[in-house]
Amino acid sequence: MSNRAKHRGGRRHHPNVSLASVARDQALSLAPDSPVLAMFKQAAIQLNDRQDRHERLVKLSRDITIESKRIIFLLHSAITKESIEKTVQEAKERLNKLVKGPLKHIGLELEKCPAYLHLRAVTAGFQEYVEAWTLCSLMETKQIISYREVQEELQYIIMTPVEGQDDPKHRTVTTLLPQNEYMLGISDLTGELMRRAINSISSGDSEECVFSGQVVRDLYTGFLGLFGICKELARKMGTTRSNVLKVESAVYALRVRGGEAPATLLLPPPQPHDWEQTNHSDDEGFYGIN
Known part of the structure; x- marks a missing residue:
């Protein structure tokens, strides 16, 4: 029986050497004034900074x-x-x-x-x-x-x-x-204009509702021409379109059904002293909406 056949099915035993142990041995063998060690120390300082x-x-x-x-x-x-x-x-x-x-x-x-x-x-x-x-x-x-x-x-x-x-x-x-950050902030503005349009209906200010709705539609029309230049802006287009639909529904209800209700039935604006006496939280409820 040849030696090749004798050791064909046997296992070879290698010493337990890992990459970390090799790196540790190499680091310990470096001199304190080694340029390689100084280079890594400088890189660590820059990363920490x-x-x-x-x-x-x-x-x-x-x-x-x-x-x-x-x-x-x-x-x-x-x-x-x-x-x-x-x-x-x-x-x-x-x-x-x-x-x-x-x-x-x-x-x-x-x-x-x-x-x-x-x-x-x-x-x-x-x-x-x-x-x-x-x-x-x-x-x-x-x-x-x-x-x-x-x-x-x-x-x-x-x-x-x-x-x-x-x-x-x-x-x-x-x-x-960056200009992309400016455009993303404008996209979030449509949500605030939608809230302002709906709030103006309760205060009886129909002109502000129509104006805010027109601004939201104009912004959405402009964003359609910029679709694809910014990934984050494309993600917000769905929310912007939803704001347009809400504003249009509010303006439609105001134009069509608003004339059926007299002005006396609209909710009057709250008094300033009543607003100041109310305790409001710092969290305005905007988290997770924009």
């Missing part, structure tokens, strides 16, 4: 989202025409605080790194801020603030003192707002 920056941006975006939702809730509380001017002015002051606060810090955080690298960390805050700003401008001037106007407000002049010089050094920092 990137993760810390991402966490700070997530917190800033969360603060922007919460405050923007509160501003939207404030704008919806303005039911009568007399209270709209005061409410819009207060909303603009709170929006300016967002521009000079969290949005400015986002620009400083992303000053020396690619802005799109951390876009997923700030996308929710950007969209909610655009939604609040556009709703405020629409209630004030009946026009939606443009992308260029929003981007111009996110430019800051930073003054840095220079040692040995009296005049500080000036530099411009811009918080980049």
Whole structure:
């Protein structure tokens, strides 16, 4: 019997060697001043710095989202025409605080790194801020603030003192707002206009209901021409179409059946003191809708 036949069915025993053990042995064999070890230490520092920056941006975006939702809730509380001017002015002051606060810090955080690298960390805050700003401008001037106007407000002049010089050094920092985020915020605006149109019916303001409905239809028509350029925008088209159908149903009921009911049967607007005495939650019920 040959040796080949003798060992044909036998098992070969290999030492228990894993990739981790080989890497550990190689790392222990490296000298403390090895350039390879220094390269990996530098990579670890950069990854930790990137993760810390991402966490700070997530917190800033969360603060922007919460405050923007509160501003939207404030704008919806303005039911009568007399209270709209005061409410819009207060909303603009709170929006300016967002521009000079969290949005400015986002620009400083992303000053020396690619802005799109951390876009997923700030996308929710950007969209909610655009939604609040556009709703405020629409209630004030009946026009939606443009992308260029929003981007111009996110430019800051930073003054840095220079040692040995009296005049500080000036530099411009811009918080980049991608155009896709602006369009996604406009898409969310259709839901707020739908709510405003329905709420205006209960207060007897038929003109506001028709105006909000027309804006929602115009926005949906414009979005149809942009279908396919943004995956997130395509996902929101179903919600936008649903908002159009709800507004059209409300306007239809107001036009066809509204004339059958006298104005005295419409629900009168609540008094300001009754609204202020009511305890409202910070959660406006918008989570999961947009």
